[in-house]
Amino acid sequence: AEVVRYADSEVTIRVDIAQTGILVFSDLYTKDWQAEVDGQAARLYRANYAYRGVIVPAGNHSVRFRYDPLSYRVGKYISVSGVLLLLLCGIHAVVSSWRQKRCAVLK
Structure with missing residues (x-):
């Protein structure tokens, strides 16, 4: 071998x-x-x-x-999910801020 x-x-x-x-x-x-x-x-x-x-x-x-440890795979999925959640929260914050500014301008 x-x-x-x-x-x-x-x-x-x-x-x-x-x-x-x-x-x-x-x-x-x-x-x-x-x-x-x-x-x-x-x-x-x-x-x-x-x-x-x-x-x-x-x-x-x-x-x-x-x-290929299970702990690594689970940790990878948790990390990716956390990053995606933070990204969605950031997008939501930007959109909410944009809507509030737009509504203030229209009033």
């Missing part, structure tokens, strides 16, 4: 094996890691109590581990 890419949230490994086996990657297992074999989602296993493992069929394959 050859590590092609190693980043904080993603690891890509090229594997060439003669028969189906389990690739054990000696990096900490958490439920927030996801695995793909040749771009298709694969089940991630806890291997040797602490590491990540994935079943790889015989042949030449690309295995990708991707870190």
